[in-house]
Amino acid sequence: MSRRRLYRLSVTSQTHTLFVAHETSVILSAFQQQKEVRLKSSPADLVTETDQQVEKMLISAIRRKYPQHRFIGEESVAAGEAVELTDSPTWIIDPIDGTVNFVHRFPFVAVSIAFTVNKQTEFGIVYSCVEDKLFHAQRGRGAYLNGKPLCSDIHRCVVVTEIGAESRSITCCVLLCYSVRALGTAAVDMCQVATGGADAYYHIGMHCWDIAASTIIVLEAGGVVMDTDGSEFDMMSRKVIAASSSAVANGIAQVVQAFPCRRDNEAASKRKCDTQSERAVAQPTACVLHEL
């Protein structure tokens, strides 16, 4: 199957073409290779050369075309850039969503790209590279998987979330629903809701680059996105429920237990904890390396 996919997306009245083929071929060719792994904010927050390389490639390709646009990129933020979502056209990029999967060759890794103007998401792209599944949505124009329209018409009561250091509320949903799944990539988890493969996704602790693109894909597929407390979704809050209907989303909001979580756009000085961890453990761990 050809992995060269071409997007034609209308951005602020201009039609432009965005190739993601080259960037994703970099991920696929590195997928089976040995990787040098570094830790960021915690032992489960990994980064590889490929994450950094793909983010640089994407940003420089987009910047050549749109020099005035702004960027929020996961690895640029890890390198010290501030997270600032303004009214200016802004690209929110997660070069590899599912880096732990990528390191372990668990075949769910995605490139996630969202584009916002006036803080509103205009379009989102999630490319699940190994599956060769390309999700995209544009505001008001629907959501698509490999070019075919998506709708969220299925109620199978399967919920996706992620189980990690900051995922303290999983047990409440296990008791509530039929079954819980975790694919290791928030972007692909949420796209499962858009396809109807799962009824809902919820999480506290993901970042804007993990969920920005898949949020508009869920909405354009007919789904619902809200804060885990049932209030309006806030891209910077790091709290999200995505569901096939308001009833399902509200049901989850009623049982999710809140816990403190720093906003993405909190001042860098207040994110001291992450920075200290990065300095302390900037080398591979044995538990990761024995798999390589």
Ligand SMILES: O=P(O)(O)OC(CO)CO
């Ligand atoms: O692999 P990443 O980009 O760190 O994202 C993880 C969550 O932090 C999976 O969604």
Ligand SMILES: [Mg+2]
């Ligand atoms: Mg991510």
Ligand SMILES: [Mg+2]
């Ligand atoms: Mg990532």
